[in-house]
Amino acid sequence: MPINTLDKSAVYYDDAALEDRSSPRVMLNIPATLRPSGVTGFGVNVTNLSLSGFACEATTGMPVTARCWLALPGLAPLQAEVIWNNGTMVGCAFANLLNRSILDSILNRFGVVIPAN
Numbered sequence: 001m002p003i004n005t006l007d008k009s010a011v012y013y014d015d016a017a018l019e020d021r022s023s024p025r026v027m028l029n030i031p032a033t034l035r036p037s038g039v040t041g042f043g044v045n046v047t048n049l050s051l052s053g054f055a056c057e058a059t060t061g062m063p064v065t066a067r068c069w070l071a072l073p074g075l076a077p078l079q080a081e082v083i084w085n086n087g088t089m090v091g092c093a094f095a096n097l098l099n100r101s102i103l104d105s106i107l108n109r110f111g112v113v114i115p116a117n
Contacts, residue, residue, distance in 0.1 A: 023050040027113040030106070033071040034090070036062050041071065044090075047113075051103055053080065053093040062090060072106060 025048040034056060035041030044056040054070060062068065062082050069077035070092070080092035 023052045025050040025055075026107060028107070028110055029113050030072060030110050032056065032073070033077075034058055034060075035069045035071065035077065036060070037067040041069070046070070046072070047089070049098075049103070049106065051094075051098045051100060053083065053091065055089055055091045057088065058090045059088055060085070060090060068092060074109075075102070075106075 027048050028046065030046040030049075032044055032046050033041040034044045042058070042060075044058045046054050046056045048055045056070075062085055064082050064084060066082040068080050068082060070080055071077040078098070079095040081095065082090055083093050084091040
Protein backbone atom coordinates (compact mmCIF):
# COMPACT_ATOMS: atom_id res chain seq x y z
CA MET A 1 0.00 0.00 0.00
CA PRO A 2 1.55 3.35 -0.98
CA ILE A 3 2.14 6.09 1.53
CA ASN A 4 0.30 9.33 0.89
CA THR A 5 3.20 11.75 0.51
CA LEU A 6 3.71 15.09 -1.11
CA ASP A 7 6.20 13.33 -3.38
CA LYS A 8 4.44 11.50 -6.22
CA SER A 9 6.81 8.52 -6.11
CA ALA A 10 5.23 5.75 -4.05
CA VAL A 11 7.07 4.44 -1.02
CA TYR A 12 6.07 0.87 -0.21
CA TYR A 13 6.60 -0.79 3.17
CA ASP A 14 7.00 -4.19 1.51
CA ASP A 15 9.91 -2.84 -0.56
CA ALA A 16 11.94 -2.20 2.58
CA ALA A 17 12.92 -5.76 3.44
CA LEU A 18 14.82 -6.09 6.69
CA GLU A 19 17.29 -8.36 4.92
CA ASP A 20 18.52 -5.84 2.35
CA ARG A 21 17.60 -2.57 4.13
CA SER A 22 16.66 -0.92 0.85
CA SER A 23 13.61 1.17 0.24
CA PRO A 24 12.83 4.28 -1.79
CA ARG A 25 14.29 7.43 -0.26
CA VAL A 26 12.60 10.80 -0.09
CA MET A 27 14.71 13.94 -0.29
CA LEU A 28 13.94 16.47 2.42
CA ASN A 29 15.54 18.98 4.73
CA ILE A 30 14.90 18.47 8.45
CA PRO A 31 16.97 19.76 11.36
CA ALA A 32 17.53 16.94 13.85
CA THR A 33 19.91 15.67 16.51
CA LEU A 34 22.22 12.70 16.02
CA ARG A 35 23.63 11.11 19.17
CA PRO A 36 26.40 8.53 18.86
CA SER A 37 26.45 5.86 21.56
CA GLY A 38 28.09 7.14 24.74
CA VAL A 39 28.45 10.80 23.79
CA THR A 40 26.40 13.98 23.58
CA GLY A 41 24.24 14.52 20.51
CA PHE A 42 24.85 17.21 17.93
CA GLY A 43 22.77 19.02 15.35
CA VAL A 44 22.48 17.58 11.84
CA ASN A 45 20.43 18.20 8.74
CA VAL A 46 18.58 15.08 7.51
CA THR A 47 18.65 15.16 3.71
CA ASN A 48 16.88 11.92 2.87
CA LEU A 49 14.67 9.49 4.70
CA SER A 50 13.11 6.11 4.04
CA LEU A 51 11.44 3.35 5.98
CA SER A 52 14.82 1.73 6.48
CA GLY A 53 17.21 4.62 7.09
CA PHE A 54 18.40 8.15 6.49
CA ALA A 55 21.31 10.31 5.41
CA CYS A 56 22.34 13.53 7.09
CA GLU A 57 24.90 16.28 6.80
CA ALA A 58 27.30 15.61 9.65
CA THR A 59 31.00 16.33 9.98
CA THR A 60 31.96 13.48 12.25
CA GLY A 61 34.39 10.61 12.55
CA MET A 62 31.67 8.10 13.45
CA PRO A 63 32.85 4.74 12.10
CA VAL A 64 30.78 2.28 10.09
CA THR A 65 28.76 0.02 12.46
CA ALA A 66 28.63 2.74 15.16
CA ARG A 67 25.32 2.81 17.00
CA CYS A 68 23.49 6.13 17.12
CA TRP A 69 20.10 7.68 17.75
CA LEU A 70 18.33 10.15 15.47
CA ALA A 71 15.96 12.60 17.17
CA LEU A 72 13.59 14.26 14.71
CA PRO A 73 11.47 17.14 16.02
CA GLY A 74 8.50 15.83 17.99
CA LEU A 75 9.54 12.16 17.85
CA ALA A 76 11.29 9.81 20.25
CA PRO A 77 14.89 9.04 19.22
CA LEU A 78 15.25 6.29 16.62
CA GLN A 79 18.11 3.82 16.99
CA ALA A 80 20.29 3.34 13.89
CA GLU A 81 23.65 2.05 12.72
CA VAL A 82 26.15 3.95 10.58
CA ILE A 83 26.41 2.29 7.16
CA TRP A 84 28.71 4.83 5.52
CA ASN A 85 30.48 8.06 6.40
CA ASN A 86 32.28 10.24 3.85
CA GLY A 87 33.37 12.90 6.35
CA THR A 88 30.57 15.38 5.57
CA MET A 89 27.57 13.03 5.21
CA VAL A 90 26.53 9.98 7.21
CA GLY A 91 24.19 7.23 6.01
CA CYS A 92 22.45 5.11 8.63
CA ALA A 93 20.08 2.14 8.74
CA PHE A 94 17.35 2.11 11.37
CA ALA A 95 17.51 -0.77 13.85
CA ASN A 96 13.80 -1.31 13.13
CA LEU A 97 11.91 -0.21 10.06
CA LEU A 98 10.17 3.12 10.50
CA ASN A 99 6.44 2.72 10.78
CA ARG A 100 4.92 3.97 7.54
CA SER A 101 2.36 6.13 9.38
CA ILE A 102 5.26 7.88 11.13
CA LEU A 103 7.05 8.40 7.80
CA ASP A 104 3.83 9.77 6.31
CA SER A 105 3.44 12.13 9.27
CA ILE A 106 7.04 13.37 8.91
CA LEU A 107 6.61 13.98 5.18
CA ASN A 108 3.32 15.77 5.65
CA ARG A 109 4.80 17.91 8.42
CA PHE A 110 8.11 18.83 6.80
CA GLY A 111 7.44 18.29 3.08
CA VAL A 112 9.85 16.97 0.52
CA VAL A 113 12.57 18.62 -1.53
CA ILE A 114 12.16 18.29 -5.26
CA PRO A 115 15.59 18.66 -6.89
CA ALA A 116 15.92 21.19 -9.69
CA ASN A 117 16.79 19.48 -12.98
